Amino acid sequence: MSEKxxxxxxxxxxxxxxxxxxxxxxxxxxxxxERRIPVSSFQPPNFENKKYLDDAVKIADxxxxxxxxxxxxxxxVCSGYVLSGICRHLRxxxxxxxxVEVTGELQEKVERGYIRWCEEMGxxxxxxxxxxxxxxxxxxxxxxxxxxxKLVKTGWKxxxxxxxxxAGLYIIQNGNDKKAV
Numbered sequence: 045m046s047e048k049x050x051x052x053x054x055x056x057x058x059x060x061x062x063x064x065x066x067x068x069x070x071x072x073x074x075x076x077x078e079r080r081i082p083v084s085s086f087q088p089p090n091f092e093n094k095k096y097l098d099d100a101v102k103i104a105d106x107x108x109x110x111x112x113x114x115x116x117x118x119x120x121v122c123s124g125y126v127l128s129g130i131c132r133h134l135r136x137x138x139x140x141x142x143x144v145e146v147t148g149e150l151q152e153k154v155e156r157g158y159i160r161w162c163e164e165m166g167x168x169x170x171x172x173x174x175x176x177x178x179x180x181x182x183x184x185x186x187x188x189x190x191x192x193x194k195l196v197k198t199g200w201k202x203x204x205x206x207x208x209x210x211a212g213l214y215i216i217q218n219g220n221d222k223k224a225v
Contacts, residue, residue, distance in 0.1 A: 048072070048117040052107065053146040054100075055158035057126050060181045060207065061195050062161055064126050066100060067154035068107040076150075077110055078157045079103045081126070083195060091199020097129040104130040113139065122146040165195055186211040 049071055056064040063086055067078040081103070085096040113119070115138070121131050123143040134141045159172050162181070171180050185192045189211045196203060 048114065049120055050107065050111055050113055050117060051120050051146055051150045052104075052127060052130060053122040053150045053154045054124055054126050055151075055154040056161075057124055058178070059158070060178055060185065060197060060203075061167075062158070062165065063197075064096065064100075065154050065157040065161060066103045066127070066130075067150060067157060068111060069150040069153065070111055071149075075111060076153055077107065078154060079106060080157075080161065083197065086197035086199050088199050091197070096126055100126055101129045101133045104133050108134075108137070108139075115139075118142060120144045120146070182207060182211060 051069045051071065052066065054064050054066050056062055061083070063081040063083045065078055065080055067076065069076050081096050081099040084090055085099050090096075118140040119131075119134050120142050121127050121134075121144070123145065131141050131143055159169075162172055162177075163169055167181070167184055171184060174180060185196055193208075193211070198204070198208075200207075
């Protein structure tokens with residue numbers, strides 16, 4: 045009898061744009077599902093309130109509902125911060141949970157899910173080929189900052205203090221508009 049396992053991973057946490065994709069894979073039967081935490085959870089005031097952690101827990105409940113694990117099922121969850129609440133929540137529900145580094149099929153599927161989301165929002169596919177997407181996405185936002193900032197994780201301290209200016213957005217300084225350099 046094969047081990048009953050459900051793997052959970054995320055993609056997009058360290059990316060400038062959009063939210064996070066959370067994927068779950070049941071290796072024995074190849075069932076896969078993914079859900080998205082919206083970018084609004086990474087924007088003020090939701091970011092400061094860590095709404096993304098609550099969203100992740102809701103997704104965990106959906107994974108349980110869809111994948112129907114039994115008491116013999118073990119969850120192997122990526123050790124990333126955005127998934128930390130999932131681990132705690134699943135344990136509280138009585139499941140066995142192990143934090144692991146996820147590689148292979150699930151990681152690839154979740155990454156593809158994040159890339160697909162970027163493409164849906166208009167980022168050209170050829171610009172998403174590099175695994176180090178941060179600069180590519182910053183450049184894409186900077187091409188039309190007034191329109192594209194709504195797709196950015198604007199709750200990040202680094203967005204407010206550094207990257208927003210790099211993207212060429214206007215900042216208010218001493219009551220005057222100033223073009224960011």
